Amino acid sequence: MAVEAADIRVIEPGTKVTTRIRDLIRYHELIVNLVRKELRVKYKNSVLGFVWSMLNPAMTIAIFWIVFVKFLNNSIPKYPIWILCGILAWNLWQGSLGSSVGSFIGNSSLVTKVYFPREVLPLASIGANLMHFFFQFLVLLGSLVLFRIPITLATIELVPAALVTELLVLCGFCLIVAVMNVYFRDVQHLLELLLLAWFWMTPIVYPVALPIQHLAKLGNIFPKIFMLNPMTSVVLAIQRGVYQHTSYRAAGVHQQLLLHVSTLWYLRNLAIVSAASIALIAIGWAIFRRLEWRLAEEL
Amino acid sequence: MATAVSIENVSKTFRVYHERANSLKERIVNRRRAEYEEFWALRDISIDVSTGQTFGLVGPNGSGKSTLLKMIGGIILPSEGRITTHGRIASLLELGAGFHPDLTGRENVFLNASILGLSRKETERNFDDIVAFAELEEFIDMQVRHYSSGMYVRLGFAVAIHVDPQILLVDEVLSVGDEAFQRKCIDRIRSFQRQGRTIVFVTHAADSVPKICNAAAFIFKGHLAAIGDPSEVIRAYRKQLYGEAHLEAVPGEERGDKQIRIDRVRIRDGAGTDRSVFHSGDDMHIEVELDATRRIDDVMVGIALYDEADTLLIGTNTDLEERPIDHMQGRYRVSFACRNLPMQEGRYTITIGVTTRDHRHVYHWMEKAFPFRCDRSSLAVGALAIPVTVNVEQLSEQHVAEG
DSSP: OOOOGGGEEEEOSSOOHHHHHHHHHHTHHHHHHHHHHHHHHHHTTOSSTTHHHHHHHHHHHHHHIIIIIIISOOOOTTHHHHHHHHHHHHHHHHHHHHHHHTHHHHTHHHHTTOOSOTTHHHHHHHHHHHHHHHHHHHHHHHHHHHTTOOOOHHHHHHHHHHHHHHHHHHHHHHHHHHHHHHHOTHHHHHHHHHHHHHHHHSTTSSOTHHHHHHHHHHOTHHHHHHHTOHHHHHHHHHIIIIIOOOEEEETTEEEEOSOSOOHHHHHHHHHHHHHHHHHHHHHHHHHHHHHHTTHHHHO | OOEEEEEEEEEEEEEEESSOOOSHHHHHHHOSOOOEEEEEEEEEEEEEEETTOEEEEEOOTTSSHHHHHHHHTTSSOOSEEEEEEESOEEEESSTTTTOOTTSBHHHHHHHHHHHTTOOHHHHHHHHHHHHHHHTOGGGTTSBGGGSOHHHHHHHHHHHHHTTOOSEEEEESOOOOSSHHHHHHHHHHHHHHHHTTOEEEEEESOTTHHHHHOSEEEEEETTEEEEEESHHHHHHHHHHHHHOSSOOOOOOOOEESOOSEEEEEEEEEOTTSOBOSEEETTOOEEEEEEEEEEEEESSOEEEEEEEETTOOEEEEEETTTTTOOOOOEEEEEEEEEEEOSOOBOSEEEEEEEEEEOTTSOSEEEEEEEEEEEEEEOSSSOOSSBOOOOOOOOOOOOSSOOOOO
């Protein structure tokens, strides 16, 4: 019986990166199937099914519109679109991190019994959340029609770039939190807390011009620190690409929303974050492979 | 012959934590590393399994044989050394691992197959076979949560063997579904053998190894104790496991108010020597010394013999054997002479009980506290040593002509 080269497997401490990449490619179908499973299981026996995914952003629009526009007299025009730009990116972020952190513990029956490249589990968590992102994006597209906002070249340039960047950063972070959580169950609680702060440190609800102006008064370094948050670059690019206005006039006063810069500036930011995320993935994967060898025993 | 599985100097340590720091806070507050001991589950094991071999791994529970099988499957990694496997592996370690109760049988087949490394196309090609093998045609679109446990493992087994493995890992006895399905599984494993596929199989049922395997290894306390010809390996296994030494009485479950106390129990042979190893056909005397703290009128002494599988071989008592005890006060010795032990081979335990005649009240009961071993005295196989005499005689020099 002929043995294919791909079927020769070396099992030893500290598996080589090349072997892992080859394995991951071999198991790409498993990622697809796990994503499919997540979605199927989530909406099994529910009447509305994936419509639930879309109701979340719809509800968000309603709540933020009532609270910020009606109660707080927020004057940002077409505020629901503004908020949706950030929320969609954030939902993908929070959902992916939140489900990968528990992906090993939740699938312990698999991890302790069957061989497959373990990276598949957090990657499938990201994949499932990406699917939700697409459903939710349909809501955004619908709202664009409703608010008569055209899709421009900037949209087509910035949104996919932002999405790819976010996915890259997610890969790095998700690998780390998923494997760490097996050893320290606190990681998931810590992450929850961290995400809460992170949400408000990202210009989703408020325009980025606000903290930048305030922080600039404290010193030149502070706006730069604010911009270090990778989610800021992602959210800004989507806001610039979809919402498009960088400022507006209310009660005769000129209000700054986004920075007055060309789309190239946003793309450059995304490129920097992507480059950094490659480094993050390398570090995350190294941590992952270092901790992974005792994974099945710890679970 | 080509090598299918090559195990080179493999060791595996597990950490046994004294007090596990399971949270970051504990780690930080305690600063020092959590205290643990390295436990060597396997030490410096080297084994080569040739292609087409059926290789048996034997050893008592906790010897490390299952750990080794898991490492061959890639589920856990060795601490030292290296294992190379040549060919697609399927394991029958955990059938239906990863089945999701909310998905239908069909959806789970595809998911499970891709976990085992089968592509969607290959799964589609084998789908009908899988379902037919599992005998689940009518239920395949039902959610797995409604399956019986038998249906569950049947589907798991069906998927696992359709992965078309070149190396099959099997753990312990396959207890899949009903007898008919079990036979089907064993048939399938046999046909794997004939097709020249490699099988590595772990068991502690030593009897089956020489029948099925063409090579074996005996692992004892993490070390490779014997390797090679299955019969030789099993002999080493038996010797190591049972030894010639006296079997120690084990503290089994003990109960009763001890108004009558079992002081001492001796297991002796016909000549009156204390023994714990007997041969088929030997006599065994069980002597129970009792101490009654006061006069007790309602009393009965009983014994029971169990085999390793906890089957009750015989249970009897002073009443059933028509030697009723009128009353007890002071010290007594009750002897049970068991003549011509009919067991073939194995380990057994004895339970001794002192109760009222209606069994309702227990004075003293020692559950499976006294072990002994029986060795075969004939070459016949099976559970019982029935004395057999064979006689061959020729009836005629001519055979009966047909028609």
